[in-house]
Amino acid sequence: MAERIHTTDTTCPYCGVGCGVSVNGTGESVTGMANHPANQGRLCVKGAALHETLDHHNRLLYPEVDGAVVDWDTALDEVTRRLRDTVAEYGPDSVACYGSGQLLTEDYYVANKLMKGFVGSAHMDTNSRLCMASAVAGYKRAFGGDSVPGCYQDLDSAELLVLVGSNAAWTHPVLYQRMVAAKKARPDTRVVVIDPRRTATCDLADLHLPLRPGADGLLFNGLLAWLGRHGHLDQDYIRDHTRGFEDALARAEADSGSLASLAQRCDLPEADIETFFNWFAERPRTVTFYSQGINQSATGTDKCNSIINCHLATGRVGKPGASPFSITGQPNAMGGREVGGLANQLAAHMDFAPDDVARVKRFWNAANMVSAPGLKAVDLFQAVASGRIRFLWILSTNPVVSLPEADRVRDALRRCPTVVVSECMADTDTVRLADIKLPARTWGEKNGTVTNSERCISRQRPFLEAPGEARSDWWALAQVGRRLGYAEAFDWRHPAQVFAEHAALSGFENDGRRAFDISGLATLDQSGYDALAPVRWPVNRQWPQGRQRLFGDGRFTTDDGRARFVAVTARLPEGQPGPGEMIMNTGRIRDQWHTMT
Secondary structure: OOOOOOEEEEEOOOOOOOOEEEEEOOOOEEEEOOOOOOOOOOOOHHHHOHHHHOOOOOEOOOOEEOOEEOOHHHHHHHHHHHHHHHHHHHOHHHEEEEEOOOOOHHHHHHHHHHHHHHHOOOOEEEOOHHHHHHHHHHHHHHHOOOOOOOOOHHHHHOOEEEEEOOOHHHHOHHHHHHHHHHHHHOOOOEEEEEOOOOOHHHHHOOEEEOOOOOOHHHHHHHHHHHHHHOOOOOHHHHHHHEEOHHHHHHHHHHHHOOHHHHHHHHOOOHHHHHHHHHHHHHOOOEEEEEOHHHHOOOOHHHHHHHHHHHHHHOOOOOEOOEEEEEOOOOOOHHHHHHOOOOOOOEOOOEOOOHHHHHHHHHHHOOOOOOOOOOOOHHHHHHHHHHOOOOEEEEEOOOHHHHOOOHHHHHHHHHHOOEEEEEEOEOOOOOHHHOOEEEEEOOOOOOOEEEEOOOOEEEEEOOOOOOOOOOEOHHHHHHHHHHHOOOOHHHOOOOHHHHHHHHHHHHHOOOOOOOOOOOHHHOOOOHHHHHOOOOEEOOOOOOOOOOOOOOOOOOOOOOOOOOEEOOOOOOOOOOOOOOOOOOOOOOOOOOOOOOOOO
């Protein structure tokens, strides 16, 4: 009788969709998990080819210090010595950490705790800053917290899908195929694609609006004003559940002017704008699905709020088939935000309000708790260039390629006295500049959790032995914490213990004002953690099985429970092209993942 091949259920590491993957044996083949809520068995070309990425070619296998291969104890002792010496001479403000939406939540949690609670530096930021910061700020301004109200099931039941700044057919193919299936099942569903380019996503569109680059906020301000003029507002919802509507509407009316004027400024046919506005008015189940074309803008946060304003004005938040929905680029950008991975956040969706600082300090028993935000990604690397940051730990990212003004980033790292890089690949643009290289585990070897764009926490389970001496990032970070003298605070033996602490902090002194609450998972032991099924947060006493949607009852996580309209003045990009000049914008290549590392 043939031996039965073991199957491991894990999560794809490529994007924010968070697809469930079943792996046969040690990666002989992969299939989509039919019972995973994110993908229901579907995989895109990258996910379907995961098993082809599992070789050890060009892997970083052993720690190195100043070019010499060393053992882990030597490497960690040297990291600790240089970190301690830097703080002693220049203060904690001279130390920084730059993480990644490709880290597992447990890795992220330990990095954040080490930096903000015990090193005493708030300069802990992430490459998620480059793609998700605008969406985060938009949600926080409107809802009081970084909370996506909808879920993927809304794509199945929406009467109108509006895709803005998203080429989902290439960037999130599994969700795009879900949209295709929904449209096929209900042909009356309307799809509007708002994008200066004609992309593959336009194949699904009933209406493509190739607007002037950067005019998205103007278009949605125009929609809000038009809804007001034509009596398509949900006045009861506005009265009972929101604040600030009058100012937002007045600003939108002043901004947009007549439909003809709006069409001219957006560089769109007036009739097409009117069609879009009418469809929005007539179809209460509307999902506006927005991504990097909105976020990666000088006015990205305002663009997010101009979209959210239209949903609040019509009561379309957290209801089946009706929500504003930001779609994440990286696999664990949301998990990183849950643990305070951005420099202006603390763990468990807390900020730098004095009460939050005191709360996190008490929970961690933190020796050197920070009290103010740190430097954000671009500013952080400028501080490296100026000599303010003298010790930098980079984890699971390649900023010499991915950051703006990459040549300046390269020069800054060359001048930085200590650069530590945790990486699975032996030769990246950033690894070449590292003083200390720490070999990290990669997909198939990692053990932890990730959170996708619909708030769904899923397990990444290992099915491979790590090659060489590659170790988990959370372990390396914790070892440095222990060497700095904080053994009790970093005394974990398994990622399940890190996750349990993270879950407990989410419920600590949380009276419902923070939507992120997974305290119902804080008592998981290792076997429970190993068996954890995908679940959308919150997971607590009120929602023990998780919750599909947020805010459907009209109660938000602001001080008074009301959502906030944001009065937005839309601005076109500065430096419009002159005769013979062209506009260049960002795009994605379907089959490539970030910098190919």
